[in-house]
Amino acid sequence: MPWMPGTFEMVLIFLAIILLFGAKKLPELARSIGRSLAEFKHAQKEGEKTLKEFETTMKEPLPEEPLEHSKVRAMAEDLGIEVEGKTDDELLDEIRSYMPPTVEK
Numbered sequence: 001m002p003w004m005p006g007t008f009e010m011v012l013i014f015l016a017i018i019l020l021f022g023a024k025k026l027p028e029l030a031r032s033i034g035r036s037l038a039e040f041k042h043a044q045k046e047g048e049k050t051l052k053e054f055e056t057t058m059k060e061p062l063p064e065e066p067l068e069h070s071k072v073r074a075m076a077e078d079l080g081i082e083v084e085g086k087t088d089d090e091l092l093d094e095i096r097s098y099m100p101p102t103v104e105k
Helices: 007-021 022-058 073-078 088-098
Strands: none
Touching: 007 022, 073 088
């Protein structure tokens, strides 16, 4: 459980601030703290907005390359493999069957 300062502790902290900065500097100090908090909140909102945009782009499917322009299909056609009605994965399997087996060292 986090420690929460009571009334006595808050008075001590306030007195320490007055001693350190002086009564004349308190309004300036409060303004700078307020600006810092406002900047932090603004940066936090921008970060959340960027994260939401990123998540949205990750959910959108990538544009697919048309099948007739696929490099896999072009290679299969060059090898004389029938490409109609076959997926790229099926074509890759057939292309691999045309390749000589690799020798492991």
